[in-house]
Amino acid sequence: MLFQLSEPCLVYQPYRETFRDESEVELALRAIRSVVENNPGEFVIQTYFGDASPIFSKLLDLPVRGIGIDLFETDVSSLSDQTSKTLVLGVVDSRESYVEDPRWIADTARKFREQVDVQDLVFASNSDLKFVPQGIANQKLEALSKASELFKGSR
Amino acid sequence: MSKLFPVQEIGSLAKPKWRTKGLRQPLSAQDLSEAEGWAEKLGIDDFHDRAKSILKTSDDKTRTKEVLELSTMYGLRLFETAGIDNDGVGGEQQRVEMYEHVIKAVQGMHLLGHVHSFDYKYFNKGVAESKISRKHPIYAPEFSDIKKYAHRAVKVPITGPYTLVDWSFSGYYVQKQRASSPKTRKIEAKREFLQDIVEQVVRPEIRDLVNAGASWIQIDEPAVTAHPEPQEMELFVEAWNETVRGFSCKFSDHTCYPSEIGYKVLAEYAPKLDKCDQLALEFANRDTSRLGVDASSREGYSDLKHFVDAGFSGEFGLGVAHVHDFTGNVSSGAGEAVGRDLIESPELVRDRLLYATKIVGNPAKIWANPDCGLRTRTWDVSFAKLANITKGAELAREAFE
Numbered sequence: 149m150l151f152q153l154s155e156p157c158l159v160y161q162p163y164r165e166t167f168r169d170e171s172e173v174e175l176a177l178r179a180i181r182s183v184v185e186n187n188p189g190e191f192v193i194q195t196y197f198g199d200a201s202p203i204f205s206k207l208l209d210l211p212v213r214g215i216g217i218d219l220f221e222t223d224v225s226s227l228s229d230q231t232s233k234t235l236v237l238g239v240v241d242s243r244e245s246y247v248e249d250p251r252w253i254a255d256t257a258r259k260f261r262e263q264v265d266v267q268d269l270v271f272a273s274n275s276d277l278k279f280v281p282q283g284i285a286n287q288k289l290e291a292l293s294k295a296s297e298l299f300k301g302s303r
Numbered sequence: 304m305s306k307l308f309p310v311q312e313i314g315s316l317a318k319p320k321w322r323t324k325g326l327r328q329p330l331s332a333q334d335l336s337e338a339e340g341w342a343e344k345l346g347i348d349d350f351h352d353r354a355k356s357i358l359k360t361s362d363d364k365t366r367t368k369e370v371l372e373l374s375t376m377y378g379l380r381l382f383e384t385a386g387i388d389n390d391g392v393g394g395e396q397q398r399v400e401m402y403e404h405v406i407k408a409v410q411g412m413h414l415l416g417h418v419h420s421f422d423y424k425y426f427n428k429g430v431a432e433s434k435i436s437r438k439h440p441i442y443a444p445e446f447s448d449i450k451k452y453a454h455r456a457v458k459v460p461i462t463g464p465y466t467l468v469d470w471s472f473s474g475y476y477v478q479k480q481r482a483s484s485p486k487t488r489k490i491e492a493k494r495e496f497l498q499d500i501v502e503q504v505v506r507p508e509i510r511d512l513v514n515a516g517a518s519w520i521q522i523d524e525p526a527v528t529a530h531p532e533p534q535e536m537e538l539f540v541e542a543w544n545e546t547v548r549g550f551s552c553k554f555s556d557h558t559c560y561p562s563e564i565g566y567k568v569l570a571e572y573a574p575k576l577d578k579c580d581q582l583a584l585e586f587a588n589r590d591t592s593r594l595g596v597d598a599s600s601r602e603g604y605s606d607l608k609h610f611v612d613a614g615f616s617g618e619f620g621l622g623v624a625h626v627h628d629f630t631g632n633v634s635s636g637a638g639e640a641v642g643r644d645l646i647e648s649p650e651l652v653r654d655r656l657l658y659a660t661k662i663v664g665n666p667a668k669i670w671a672n673p674d675c676g677l678r679t680r681t682w683d684v685s686f687a688k689l690a691n692i693t694k695g696a697e698l699a700r701e702a703f704e
Contacts, residue, residue: 162532163563220485244489245415245430245472280472281416281428 149189150213153180156275158207159198159221173203177210184212192216196238196275201226208233218274219256230265238274239295240288245280247287253295254302271296307666307703308656308696309388311620313557313583314401314460314523315676316378316394316685325370330357338377341682345380371397375445376452385686386693389456389519395676397445401462401523402470403427404441409504411435415472430472431496436503443511450516459517460557461508463524464500464546465539468493470526490534497538501545509550519553521583522546528561531568544577555581555620559675560588560606570609574616582610583620585674587655588627592645593634594654601658608662619663622674623647623655623695624688638691644684652695657702666703671696 158176161168168176184191193207194216200207201222207215208231216236220243239256240248257269271292277285321334335354342350357369378393398404406412406429413432417425442459449457473492476499480488509520527539547554556579558569566584573582590603598605607619629645638648652671660666671692677685 162530220489223484223486241485241489244474244477245428246474246477276419278419281418284415 150192151189152192152194152216153183154194154196155180156195156197158193158203159195159200159218161198173206177206180210180212184210192234192236194236197221199223199226205229214268214270216272219260220274224256224260224263227260227263229263232267234268234270235260235264235266236270236272238272240271240273240292242273242275242277242285242288243279245284247284248291248295250291250294250298253291254298257295257299258302269299271299306388307700308669308671310386310689310693310696311389311458311583311670311672312382312387312391312394312689313620313672313674313676314391314395314521315398315678316381316396317678317680317682318396319374319377319682322370322374322396325357326367329361329366330370332358338373341377341381345377345384347377347380371445372448375448379449379452379454381682381686382689383454385689387455387689389458390453391458391460391521392442392445392449393452394678395460397448402467403429405462405467405504406471408438408441409435410438411475412471426470428470428472430474431476433475435496435499437507440511441504441508443508443515446512446515446517456519457517458519458521458553458555459512460521460523461505461512463522463527463556464497464505464542466524466526467500467504468497468542469530471496494538497542498545501542505546509546509552513550513552517552519555521555521557523557525557525559527558528564528566528569531561531564536568536572540572540575543579544575547578550578553580554578555583555618557583557620557675560585565609566606567609570606570613570615573610574614579617581618581620581670582615583622583670583672585622585626587622587625587647587674590655591634592629592631592637592647592651594637594650596654596658596661598658601655604655604658604662607659611662611664618668618670619659620670620672621656621659623652623671624673624692626673626675626677626679628679641684644680646684646687647691647695649691649694649698652692653698653702656696656699660699666699671699 191212192214193212196218199221200217204227208229214234214236218238220241239253319337321330321338324334353373357366360366374396375393378396379390382390411431411433412429412435414427414429418428420426473496476492476496477488480491482488586603591600593600624647625645628643629640633640637651639646656671659669
């Protein structure tokens with residue numbers, strides 16, 4: 149069984165007077181570890197609404213199958229790492245109706261791979277698609293699917 | 304206005320069934336029975352003539368116009384009968400709601416369909432598909448009826464530019480951006496979209512309203528506190544200052560209470576808002592329902608201090624009546640819980656005004672109002688609340704005589 153732990157607050161905390169400090173991040177990561185360790189299921193930690201780059205390396209150290217990041221908040225050029233995990237790229241924007249070009253999505257994934265040494269990439273929306281009307285959500289999913297084909301074809 | 308604690312409304316009132324149905328289909332005499340019941344209470348002397356005309360017409364356009372005009376007059380009379388000093392636009396009877404009403408009048412925008420807002424709420428969200436402009440005046444027809452029927456001062460609430468943009472998809476404005484970072488493209492798109500909403504839609508609208516005689520415009524910006532990041536707050540301030548530039552009328556801001564962060568962030572930026580004569584804010588929804596002018600009894604008003612500390616020198620439109628469903632206990636003398644409603648007593652309203660005066664320092668800077676528009680309450684409840692705000696303001700005034 150694969151579980152997604154949705155963790156926007158790891159990267160998005162505008163309502164806080166003081167942004168999370170190191171000890172709070174460690175506490176949050178310990179909480180995630182306590183959930184996933186000794187659990188027969190597999191886990192993906194999905195972050196969104198905020199920039200994952202400050203804690204990206206720490207996320208990669210978690211004993212989980214995959215990490216998801218929002219590429220409309222996280223600048224690809226700010227990342228640099230290597231991982232055997234699955235990375236879920238939030239590469240269509242679920243808070244904007246403009247449907248991304250599959251070529252742009254594939255290009256963004258290529259740029260991502262220039263920064264991060266990873267084999268297993270999954271293309272996804274950056275957060276829930278409930279923020280766009282159904283018709284737009286369908287078009288965005290089709291764009292992801294086409295982009296995935298383009299990306300595979302270019303490898 | 305020289306008297307202390309003048310009373311104002313904030314915007315909406317519930318739309319009576321006959322108003323909503325009358326915009327879709329012909330009405331029967333039965334449909335108008337609710338209006339007939341209120342006619343005497345509100346002193347609508349020509350109700351029967353107007354009802355006859357509405358029932359007689361077979362033309363949809365004429366019926367719509369007459370129904371809107373009559374419901375606007377009812378709204379004004381309800382406020383007036385309750386003793387309100389500034390009667391606004393009669394409860395926004397001529398608007399579908401605050402977002403769609405404007406977007407439908409914007410060339411280049413298209414309503415895409417319903418999307419999730421919060422909890423079980425959905426709204427019809429628009430997208431900018433090309434450079435935007437105003438198709439036709441948005442609030443002017445309403446204001447024309449207001450001028451005809453208002454007996455007291457009026458203020459015109461309008462939806463603010465930041466909220467209009469924040470609640471829309473930027474579409475065209477995103478696509479034209481060339482920055483390599485998607486995040487930068489989104490921010491630049493929002494800035495450009497906002498500039499166009501201000502220049503092409505909101506300023507022309509204010510110009511028309513001012514030319515038609517409006518002397519006070521309330522800019523509703525509920526979205527602003529949903530994005531307390533400095534970059535977004537600066538965008539809001541820039542848009543506000545450009546919106547009001549050069550106009551000589553009173554401006555006020557109405558922003559609901561952001562439950563996650565409180566008013567502290569808004570307070571920090573409020574002194575930067577040009578010509579912002581008043582902030583109309585929500586406090587009663589989180590206050591206790593017991594009498595007293597001590598800090599603990601009036602805990603819902605603690606954020607007022609942030610505005611004073613930050614140096615905001617304008618007036619406060621103080622929310623002294625709850626506008627949501629109420630659950631909880633009401634102490635003796637503080638009011639009455641009726642079903643899902645709290646009818647605040649005049650004494651509770653008085654204590655809220657007097658406590659706010661202690662924080663603000665100058666009673667002449669305080670207006671009394673409900674926390675927000677009253678559209679979720681019945682007319683009976685709205686009337687009872689407003690009448691008690693009026694009486695409570697009178698009691699507070701007596702403390703200074």
